[in-house]
Amino acid sequence: MSAQKEPSRPDESSLPRADSSVTTVLTIAGAVLLLSLAAPQWAKFLLTIALAKGLVVLGLLPQMRTGLVSFGQALYYCLGAYAAGLAAKWFAVSDLILMIFIGGSLAAVLALVVGVLLSRYRSIFYGLLSLALSMILYGLLVKTEALGSTDGFNVAPFTLFGYRPEQDSVRNVMLVVVTTIATVSALVIHRHLRTPLGRMTTAIRDNEIRLEYMGASARRVIYVNYVIGAVLAGIGGAIVAAAVGHIDPEMAYWTMSGEFVFMAILAGTASVLAPFLGAAIFSAIHSFAFDVSPNTWQMILGASLLLVIVFLPDGLWSLFRRAERS
Amino acid sequence: MDQLVAICIDGVIYSSWLFTSAIGLTLIYGVMKILNITHGSFYALGAYTAASVTGTLLARGMEPLLSYLVLLGSAAAVALIVAPFLERGLLRFMYVKDEVVIMLITYACFLMLEDAIKLIWGVDPYFVAEPYGLLDSFEIGSLTYPNYNLLLIGIAAMSGLGLVYVLNRTRVGRLLLAVIHDPEISRAMGVNVDRFYLVTFSFGAFLAAMAGAFTAPTLSVVPAMGVDIIVLSFAVVVIGGLGSLQGAAVGAVIVGLVRSVSIHLAPELELFVIYFVMALVLAVRPRGLFSIAEARKI
Numbered sequence: 332m333s334a335q336k337e338p339s340r341p342d343e344s345s346l347p348r349a350d351s352s353v354t355t356v357l358t359i360a361g362a363v364l365l366l367s368l369a370a371p372q373w374a375k376f377l378l379t380i381a382l383a384k385g386l387v388v389l390g391l392l393p394q395m396r397t398g399l400v401s402f403g404q405a406l407y408y409c410l411g412a413y414a415a416g417l418a419a420k421w422f423a424v425s426d427l428i429l430m431i432f433i434g435g436s437l438a439a440v441l442a443l444v445v446g447v448l449l450s451r452y453r454s455i456f457y458g459l460l461s462l463a464l465s466m467i468l469y470g471l472l473v474k475t476e477a478l479g480s481t482d483g484f485n486v487a488p489f490t491l492f493g494y495r496p497e498q499d500s501v502r503n504v505m506l507v508v509v510t511t512i513a514t515v516s517a518l519v520i521h522r523h524l525r526t527p528l529g530r531m532t533t534a535i536r537d538n539e540i541r542l543e544y545m546g547a548s549a550r551r552v553i554y555v556n557y558v559i560g561a562v563l564a565g566i567g568g569a570i571v572a573a574a575v576g577h578i579d580p581e582m583a584y585w586t587m588s589g590e591f592v593f594m595a596i597l598a599g600t601a602s603v604l605a606p607f608l609g610a611a612i613f614s615a616i617h618s619f620a621f622d623v624s625p626n627t628w629q630m631i632l633g634a635s636l637l638l639v640i641v642f643l644p645d646g647l648w649s650l651f652r653r654a655e656r657s
Numbered sequence: 658m659d660q661l662v663a664i665c666i667d668g669v670i671y672s673s674w675l676f677t678s679a680i681g682l683t684l685i686y687g688v689m690k691i692l693n694i695t696h697g698s699f700y701a702l703g704a705y706t707a708a709s710v711t712g713t714l715l716a717r718g719m720e721p722l723l724s725y726l727v728l729l730g731s732a733a734a735v736a737l738i739v740a741p742f743l744e745r746g747l748l749r750f751m752y753v754k755d756e757v758v759i760m761l762i763t764y765a766c767f768l769m770l771e772d773a774i775k776l777i778w779g780v781d782p783y784f785v786a787e788p789y790g791l792l793d794s795f796e797i798g799s800l801t802y803p804n805y806n807l808l809l810i811g812i813a814a815m816s817g818l819g820l821v822y823v824l825n826r827t828r829v830g831r832l833l834l835a836v837i838h839d840p841e842i843s844r845a846m847g848v849n850v851d852r853f854y855l856v857t858f859s860f861g862a863f864l865a866a867m868a869g870a871f872t873a874p875t876l877s878v879v880p881a882m883g884v885d886i887i888v889l890s891f892a893v894v895v896i897g898g899l900g901s902l903q904g905a906a907v908g909a910v911i912v913g914l915v916r917s918v919s920i921h922l923a924p925e926l927e928l929f930v931i932y933f934v935m936a937l938v939l940a941v942r943p944r945g946l947f948s949i950a951e952a953r954k955i
Contacts, residue, residue: 400757448940455692455756456943459895463935466888470928585888589764596761626775633768637747640762 352521356604360514367506375502376574381607381614382509383570388594388606389513389520390563393529393556395600398536399453403461404591406468407438407561409583411568413472414438416486416578427489427508431569438565442558450554453539465583472580483579486572505574512570516563517603523559524603528552564591593632597639599646608647659798664914664921666797670806672913673813674872679890680816680905681864687900688837688857690756694763695743696865697887698770702739703866704873704882705774706731708783711873715787724788725808732870736863739770744858749851767883775880782877789874805874812871813909816864820902833857837900892935898945907946 367378387408394401411434418424418433445464452460473481488495496504523529531552534542539549572578581587590613598609616635620628643649682696707728714727743766751759792804824830835843836853844850869882893912897904912931919930938946 398755398757400761452939452943455760455899456939458757458760459891460936460939460943462888462891463895463932463939466892466932467929467936470926470930470932473928474925476925586884592761592764626780627772629768630772633765633772636765636768637762640758640765641751644758 352602353518356514356517356521359604360510360517364507364510368503372499372502375506377614377618378611379502379505379509379574380571381610382513383567383574384591384594384614385607385610386513386516386567386570387564387591388598388610389516389603390560390567391591391595392520392600392603392606393524393532394553394560395595396524396532396536397553397556399457399553400592401461401557401560402458402585402588402592403463403465404560404564405583405585405587406461406465407442407564408568408571408587408591409465409468409472409578409580410441411435411438411565412572412578412582413478413568414565415569415572416484417478419486419489420484425487425490425495426493427491427505427573430489430573431508431512431566434569434572435562435566438561438568439558442561446554446557446561449557450550462585462588465588466585469580469583469585472583479579481580483577483581486576486578488576489573505570509570509574512566513607516566517607520559521603528555532556593636595646596636597647599643599648601645601648601652605646605648612647659800660921662798663800664917666800666802667920668910668914668917670802670809670913671917672909673810674868675889675893675913676813676906676909677809677816677864677871678868678886679893679909680820680902681861681868682890683894683897683900683902683905684820684864685858685861686894687902688833689752689854690759690900691748691763691858692756692760692899693858693861694760694767694887695770696861696890697883697885698767698774699735699739699862699865700869700872700886701774701878701880701883702735702770703732703869704878705778705783705869706735706866707870708785708873708878709778711788712783712785715785721787721791724785724791728788728870728873729867732863732866735866736859740859740862741855743862744855748858749854752854767887771880771883774883780880782879783873784877785874787874809871812867816867817902817906824902889931892931895945896935896938898942898948901945901947904945904947 363378367375370378387404390407391401391404414437415430415434418430424430424433449457449460449464472478472483478484488501490496491504491508524532528551531542531547531549534547535549535552542549568582571582594609594613595606596609597612598605598607613632616631617628620631639646645652678700681699682693685691685693685696710731711724711727715721715724719727747766748759748762751762754762789803789805792808794801794803795807796802822830824834832843832848833853835846836848836850840850869886889912893908894905895908896911897906897908911934915930915934916927919926942948
């Protein structure tokens with residue numbers, strides 16, 4: 332049988348290993364899901380939050396591949412959370428998927444407008460303008476009495492397709508939904524980075540002007556990446572709002588954006604799985620170090636960030652690459 | 658009428674405070690191209706050191722008027738101990754890296770210093786109100802202002818004018834301008850660029866610590882103060898254009914007036930307007946008001 336196969340399909344073998352990546356992502360997602368469903372409740376909760384934040388960091392990944400660091404991703408994270416929370420509060424939307432959809436779309440709408448402006452900016456000015464924008468939202472929310480100002484407000488328990496999960500299965504339902512969304516997003520971003528537009532992403536970092544000499548528009552690439560990042564951050568925010576059941580303006584504060592950048596640097600941008608690794612490690616350090624000594628956990632975070640930047644400039648993920656090569 | 662006067666005076670006081678807090682940031686960026694997030698830590702360190710040292714000395718019966726010198730001394734001590742350690746021990750190895758990466762390194766240091774402060778001083782607030790109440794107050798119309806505010810304005814003016822004088826009228830200042838313009842050629846001409854970097858970083862840190870030290874008497878010193886000041890300083894410095902002293906002054910005046918107008922007329926917009934102005938300026942002048950256009954390099 333095998334001898335009768337078509338003699339040559341040269342493309343097949345020279346194609347990038349796209350398929351293996353897809354199976355890797357799916358395998359890991361499945362393994363994580365199976366393992367975590369057996370885990371205790373608190374671990375499920377931690378993992379849900381880590382995956383949701385990982386989504387935000389995944390949105391940072393294409394931007395960071397262009398060499399642009401957004402210090403204002405919290406804008407869309409918070410916007411997604413408030414959109415979902417307000418949909419629940421004012422319009423009695425309780426469906427989880429709908430809440431996530433609303434969070435993501437509102438973020439997309441804002442990013443489609445703001446992105447026009449932001450895609451003109453480079454290096455630290457990109458970061459500073461995005462920082463200013465997220466602080467605008469923070470400033471608004473902190474002083475808005477109707478939305479609970481600094482205290483924020485509670486989000487009612489969610490339903491899924493009209494079914495309200497029992498008290499002890501809420502976490503499971505949430506976990507399944509988040510893992511699915513995370514897997515799909517990781518695959519979409521993976522695919523995006525392999526389109527011509529996605530491949531220009533790294534080209535911009537290497538040399539933007541040469542890219543433009545070849546007739547491509549760097550602004551367009553940055554714009555698209557920015558909107559993608561915003562949508563993922565909005566989705567992440569909406570998930571956190573539903574999972575935690577409470578939202579407050581701190582979600583838009585600059586330290587939140589700093590956290591996302593931290594996670595992105597920690598794991599690196601080499602793979603679409605790296606953001607989730609970064610988020611998981613961050614959450615682990617955060618919760619364990621916080622338990623052991625509440626007054627030194629930031630020190631541990633800062634030290635690990637410093638060590639990674641100095642000794643592993645491409646993030647923890649580059650360790651896998653090294654292992655692969657040797 | 659009273660309200661207009663109040664808006665102006667509050668605006669000037671707040672502007673001068675902002676200027677003192679932000680000028681170190683713009684100085685360090687201008688010379689070293691480092692967007693220094695540890696600026697917030699130096700501010701907090703200055704405030705804590707000033708509050709605890711002044712408080713202790715006053716309790717032991719120090720002449721109250723000397724407390725102003727103690728405030729200044731605490732700021733200098735913080736800058737002399739922590740800043741060289743940070744610059745020589747870590748940052749100087751990082752100058753080859755990208756601007757954004759260096760900013761992230763200072764962010765890591767900021768996180769560590771935040772906790773160092775909590776370890777040293779704990780999480781309870783510190784108060785040292787004596788220096789604030791010591792001076793009399795002045796009256797304008799029906800409004801009364803403590804004279805301490807005049808001191809803040811004086812400090813802002815002194816540090817701004819002092820820097821401009823040193824930069825433009827002294828040998829060291831001229832050398833520093835050369836270093837800013839082209840560190841490599843300056844080095845080739847025999848300028849000790851490393852020492853300039855060390856001194857600039859320490860002096861920038863001193864300015865931040867001094868702003869913190871002189872703010873300490875006006876409020877309670879709490880752990881989050883460094884986190885808040887850093888974005889505010891960013892706003893001031895970015896509006897004016899990073900690395901520009903005149904820019905920082907103009908930025909401080911704009912933010913100060915805008916904030917005082919909003920506090921008097923629409924208090925719920927206080928934080929919003931500051932960052933709205935920042936975004937607006939960046940949207941119109943991407944590198945700030947007093948920036949110089951930069952050629953794109955292939």
